[in-house]
Amino acid sequence: MSSADIFVIGSAGLRTYRTQLATISQNISNAGSENYSRRTTTVSESSMSGAHEILYLPRASFGGSEATGVSRASDPYLDANVRNTGSALANANARLQWVNDIENALSDDDLGIGTSLTKFYSSVDQLAANPADTSLRTNVLYQLEQIVSAFHTSSDGLETVLDGTADSAESSVALLNTYTSQLRDINQALTRSQEGTSNRAQLLDNRDAVLQKISETLNVSISFGGHEEATVTYNGVTIASPTVAGTFAVTQNADGTLALSLDGSAVANPTNGSLGGDFASAAIARERLDSLDALAVQFATDINNWHRQGYTDAGATNVDMLSVGTTAASLSVSLSGIDQIAAASASGTINGNLVAISATRAASDVESQWTELVTTHGNLVSTITSEQAASEARDENARTAREEVSGVDLDMEAADLLRVQQAYQACARVIQTARDITDTILNL
Template sequence: MSDMLAIGASGLRAYQVALNTVSENIANAGTAGYTRRTTNIKEVASIGGISAQAIGSGEGAAVIGVQRAGDMFKMAEVLSSGSDLGKTATSVGWLDRIETSLSSSVLSTRLSSFFTSATTLAGDPTSTAARSAMLESANGVASAFSETGASLDRVATDLDTTTRDTVSSLNSLAATLARINQGLGRAAPGTAGNAALMDQRDQTLEAMSALTDVHVSYDNAGRASVNVGGSGGPLLVDGNFNATVGYARNASGTMSFSVLTGVTQQVMSPTGGALAGIMDGAQRIADARQQLQGIALNFVKDVNTVQSGGRDLDNNAGANMFAIDTSAGTAQVSATLTDPRGIAAAAVGGGQRDNTNLAAFAAIRTSGGYESKVVDMTTTNASALAQRKSVADAQQTIRDNAVSSRDALSGVDLDTEAVDLMRFQQAYAATSRVIQVARDTIQTIIDIR
């Protein structure tokens, strides 16, 4: 009877753990990052009078551990697809900011208006209204250059802030993963605590993959080691230790990253995640600023050259119409000519009604190609933006499929849990009945004596 009581008690303990596990699954069915657990129950057999977990003559049941339904291969697909999406989505964001900067000031339209006003003035070089209109157009061009340049400069500043925040987040995640690794080294395998730590580990890795491409390896305790920038990249997390990521941007706008381990610094070359998208955005912003500055410098120089080659309405040598302050930012152009009479419409010795010098404005419009260059910048960026958006849509689908595939294995299915709940409740009730029968039998024997 004592054997019967012990067998019932072992089953009661085992199914209590199983019911707790099912309850935990149901309670966390909607919890992000939670992985389904199952209780492994084995028969306790007697071999030569010694109890062991094996198949044979039964002596009850025992829990040998709580198993987590995670799959490292499906997790790797989630990390890889998340890294790809992170790069493209981040790149889309910066391309969109560049497009807004280039199009909001309608620079190409203002340039066209300026050269059109010069053509209009050529019809009547003495017209005060036409001269005033040309100066108004000159102010419009200067403002458009300055607004576009200032907008691109703000984008570059915002990119620095975003980079700093992203690097800080990555370093924080690396430190968190190191602490989780430390916990995994202490937690007993097959326990609920061990499974919870692995859930936290996977959530941390997924967040890291959105910031940079990660190569992950695991030891027997489930601790993760992480290389960044590919499998050959520097080691960011190794067991309980984590290095730190730093970044720099040179005068030309090129971004670079490094991993600092004590006094050792290794180059980090992210090919995925937000950091890779930031690197791409930094280069595109730098290129756009350089191109715009070049267009502005050439425009100011060419227009001022035309002015200096002619005579104004008072037969004076033409004064500069524009100035550019290279120390104030990108394409910071100002209109310096304020008197409409100062427009040099005539050639030297041509007289007030001469419009010969205005033809030079049409010539530099063609040779300089300022409008077409601005349009090309805008359309090239817009084309890249559209292409990246298309790629991002495809990568979003790939990542969603990877997450669904992982969750199909590791996610909680309430119908399955309901079946297990009833099964373990019945088993628990049955073992309780075994204990009751054993007690009643023992009591009957005692009463007979």
């Protein structure tokens, strides 16, 4: 081995370890960055060449080491697991948000429907004890107006949830369309990229980041090609590939529920991801609003049937207390004044009809149905809260497992940095030694 060989070996080492230092620096600067996978420089022995010229003695030339590429730490199974848990968590988060809003709309506080019903029946009982008292009559009318207001408040709250789920779904779909376009571009770049380069590693990071976002939006199936490009399908239809970028759209149905289309054609509703949570929550809000509408109609019917049997102070009968169409929002008070309260019975008893409110209340199941509605939804909130906590724990565990494989450990990077720096310095000394040998030979 000549001094020239030693010089070549040292120079090759400097280039190799310079590349490693750059890789380690990149790892350190991206420590804690989401969707960044740790890089390592692959080093191999440089090929040895030989001279076979006729006029020269045969000899071998040693090339030292060389950086052959940049590898990216990843585990496809762990990546897929994080996508699955992320999709479930996004779904649970969306559903929990909306069912909590629905619960607020169905609030049974002092101004809620349940409390207002109780206060109304109590006010009628109080008036029955003194049917001529104008303040008590005013209170009956006021409590009736409070019931109407409570129904309107709950109805408005549920309508707000329906509109909110639609707005959220539209925003999610707009982002989803951006993701499919981004993935198509990344896929195309991957088919042209060179294996083992930093650029390819970055493309793979970008690919996984977009796949994570798509999975967190709706339930999809993912497969990979020979160039590690991703093909994403939804219900069997390709929505992203090197040549495809699907376009989704959301429409709100007349009843407030949601419908999804892909490239202009209707497709099945999503069942997972944040979009699946929006769709499921819209259906729940619609169901709760239907129940509320039915309660409002039943309450108006029961109260009107009771009130029509009585007589006002002027002797009028068949007077409705309430007016209602088919929704809680249409409920309103029909009485224009306290003199229209039908307190007397057909027999002439001045409080006879007021006393009969007890039988009407007992026969009506509006209060029990309201309690059942609130309880049923409360149980659903409790269930989804537990699901969200479990999904969050599973997602955290999945991310931790992936981080152990592809994440950056600063302690490890610091140790590698020290090792490579020392190796770099050693290569510099090898070059200096080669120079010293050459100078010594030339000075002989």
